[in-house]
Ligand SMILES: Cc1ncc(COP(=O)(O)O)c(C=O)c1O
């Protein structure tokens with residue numbers, strides 16, 4: 111296998127950036143995020159007429175998410191900041207498939223990324239693009255995993271990095287942000303308070319934002335989860351995808367992957383049904399799906415141990431809601447206990463390790479199966495966004511409380 115990042119050019123078909131709020135079109139050199147005119151979400155656009163790769167070429171490359179570089183936003187291959195993120199396995203889980211009464215239960219195991227979550231895809235894209243633009247300092251608020259990931263990629267790029275976490279973030283994330291040499295700003299309160307502290311500090315210092323849906327590039331990196339899924343299924347789409355949803359970056363990434371490959375004629379007209387999984391302690395998107403609303407109402411008092419999806423006010427909800435509806439998907443809210451239990455169930459039945467936040471998706475799939483949403487021959491994909499080691503303490507406590515104890 112070649113050394114990661116060894117390709118001479120990306121042949122990226124990216125052409126410009128469009129604001130989803132006001133429709134303004136920007137040159138790719140823009141670095142003032144989000145939209146300087148209206149604060150809306152910035153979305154990179156591609157010249158798909160210039161895309162002339164064969165499906166076999168993409169399928170044969172592998173090695174990292176940069177196998178799909180023609181539909182990623184980085185143009186200068188020398189600016190790449192990569193640690194072989196992506197190319198994660200799609201693991202068949204026959205025991206759980208039996209339990210749920212579905213044809214195949216497939217776990218996309220994002221824990222096998224450099225910092226053990228799918229956040230590496232977004233940060234590899236955002237920090238490579240920042241590097242391409244000559245940035246020397248990046249910053250973001252985070253529930254934990256994105257901050258850890260940004261710290262790692264910023265270190266690799268030789269950039270300074272400021273990470274704003276609320277004090278409840280898990281110890282693994284706090285320790286590893288510091289281990290990478292980033293500046294850790296711990297904020298009292300919840301993720302919204304970390305966001306407010308970040309906004310204030312950024313206004314003062316002018317740092318380059320790699321925050322959720324401020325940088326235009328995180329959902330581009332996450333798009334590669336969709337490319338890999340369809341690639342692994344020989345350019346078919348699964349019947350269902352269940353996603354643990356916070357800000358919605360990955361959900362929208364997978365949706366955009368489907369839309370782009372549909373447009374170039376690689377996929378058929380039936381999309382995968384995208385299902386939003388959240389917890390009962392913070393379910394603004396699930397509630398908006400239930401209410402048939404076009405946007406969410408902010409969740410008044412978010413409270414869940416699944417911190418990555420404890421997001422009360424996701425700005426991308428209109429985009430998520432239209433994707434879920436157009437795809438024929440739905441929403442499901444599970445308890446914290448059900449998420450912990452789902453993680454243990456996966457670990458004991460088919461083996462993969464899921465963090466509590468990631469396991470919200472599996473608990474959601476269990477619920478959807480009970481509700482009869484899946485057919486007996488369906489392919490159901492559960493995105494395991496992060497590894498069990500990220501929340502090992504919560505899992506260990508649950509096992510002890512069960513009286514089950516540890517084997518080893
Ligand atoms: C493990 C994990 N899963 C899911 C999410 C939610 O991600 P998204 O913003 O793509 O909805 C997060 C965000 O912090 C996370 O850390």
Ligand SMILES: [Zn+2]
Pocket residue numbers: 129130131132133134145146147148149150
């Ligand atoms: Zn705008």
